[in-house]
Amino acid sequence: MSLFPNYSRFELSFVKGEGPYLYTAEGKRYLDFASGIGVTNLGHCHPRVSEALKNQVDQLWHVSNLFHIRQQEEAAELLCHYSHFDAAFFCNSGAEANEAAIKLARKWGHEARWIEEPKIITFTKSFHGRTLATITATGQDKVKQGFGPLPAGFITVPYQDLEQLKKVFGSQVVAVFLELVQGEGGVRPFDYQFVHELTAWCKEKNILLIVDEVQTGMGRTGELFAFQNYDIQPDIITLAKGLGNGIPVGAMLATEKLTPYLGPGTHGSTFGGNPLAMATTKAVIEEMIQPSFLPEVKEKGKFLFQTLQEEVSCLEGVKEIRGLGLMVGIELNRPVLPLIKELLQEGLICVSAGENVLRLLPPLIVTEAQIKEAVNLIRKVLDPTRQHVLI
Ligand SMILES: Cc1ncc(COP(=O)(O)O)c(C=O)c1O
Known part of the structure; x- marks a missing residue:
């Protein structure tokens, strides 16, 4: 490949984006909780x-x-x-x-x-x-x-x-x-x-x-x-x-x-x-600046944080959940890269922040149902019995 090797990339590429979703050429859909590292805040192709x-x-x-x-x-x-x-x-x-x-x-x-x-x-x-x-x-x-x-x-x-x-x-x-x-x-x-x-x-x-x-x-x-x-x-x-x-x-x-x-x-x-x-x-x-836009982001941020507190904070290896609005980090007691790869297999895109923090940057147009879906997937891959099954 005629590119500098300065990025370590996942073996994955996308051909289409729509709202909070990205699609591969094969038509597999991913829920995008990275937003191109906090860029597509209004979702893809708003x-x-x-x-x-x-x-x-x-x-x-x-x-x-x-x-x-x-x-x-x-x-x-x-x-x-x-x-x-x-x-x-x-x-x-x-x-x-x-x-x-x-x-x-x-x-x-x-x-x-x-x-x-x-x-x-x-x-x-x-x-x-x-x-x-x-x-x-x-x-x-x-x-x-x-x-x-x-x-x-x-x-x-x-x-x-x-x-x-x-x-x-x-x-x-x-x-x-x-x-x-x-x-x-x-x-x-x-x-x-x-x-x-x-x-x-x-x-x-x-x-x-x-x-x-x-x-x-x-x-x-x-x-x-x-x-x-x-x-x-x-x-x-x-x-x-x-x-x-x-x-x-x-x-x-x-x-x-x-x-x-x-x-x-x-x-x-x-x-x-x-x-x-x-x-x-x-x-x-x-x-x-539409009147309801930012208040809704605040509400969704609270919902994401609360759902993570309820569903994820108690799981083994989770040290802290912190953030503001729809910018959330889940600090683990171990590197997060394997977790990010498993989430990708499950159809959820997240990004790391340093070695041990899973960073969630969903698009601001995300719905509560999509937040629930993402939290369920995070809970699923953090479940210690699942890791045992994978081994
Ligand atoms: C807080 C902050 N400042 C600056 C930058 C650099 O921005 P860019 O990559 O657009 O040069 C980033 C990129 O991640 C960032 O998060």
Whole structure:
């Protein structure tokens, strides 16, 4: 195969997707509780999104950011209207959105605070992407190995440790950068109180709070953005994954005080915010802001969590079930890969988060019946007597 071997893939491929289901060429149906790692939040081929994309395909694909792009301005207005932010920058991926946030924080540090070597504090177990700056920001050594020299300007402190964070703080620090629910690191939500103390401390020290919402954004946690569950107002957030429901789109949103620091010529992206991506993004947002959409996601999140507590938490080897909204992790006392393979055989697609955590990221349009079906399958493959039978 003429591809780099950088992914370890399952021996499986799909030819069609519809709502929460994926189909193989042989017609076998799978219930998709991974959503392409938190991307197809509205399910596969959502009618409103597909229609918006089809209409745009016949109108205009790409013009570059040398020109005004109406769809980009409208998508930005929607994102700002449903948050406290004042400006959006569009790009193509989560890592690229995080790069933009890092650059903006540094620029603000240099020009507003006269800081010569700006530093950004991040947390262990975090994941922020695969570019050089974002692997450096990521609090997991495995993503950095072999890629040195890495850029300077990042300090990683232990997960949820405010004391340590205060200890490493110095005059060069410009920002704290975190995922409110760490995704790749094991589906770990930060405590409400910790987040409040951190936010207040950032304000006191006049440093920026940057929230990586690449995985938690776009309805995943039951609010449009995860920070809205925590009643805080970060200075910057980054988005990608669910923003385009499968069309590659990333975004950085920031408050008014920061917008002047990305003036003309300071930053850009050839493809970022092109009409094709923006027509799709607009349709995704318009669907998610329907009055009943997010309350229903919250209800379904509660139902998933409760059903897992009742049916799965008591099973041998299950250490903890945690999460927020429809982003749930089941931590086992052993590697989850064999379990994921068994679930695939049963027709359920899940993904891991680290070695021992089974991560559930169902599409937000999932039904209670489909949640029950998935939980039953998880219960079935975790049943110790079944493992005995398989041996
Ligand atoms: C929280 C978070 N940030 C950033 C990224 C990187 O996004 P991308 O793969 O689109 O560059 C991911 C991807 O999993 C993520 O989960």
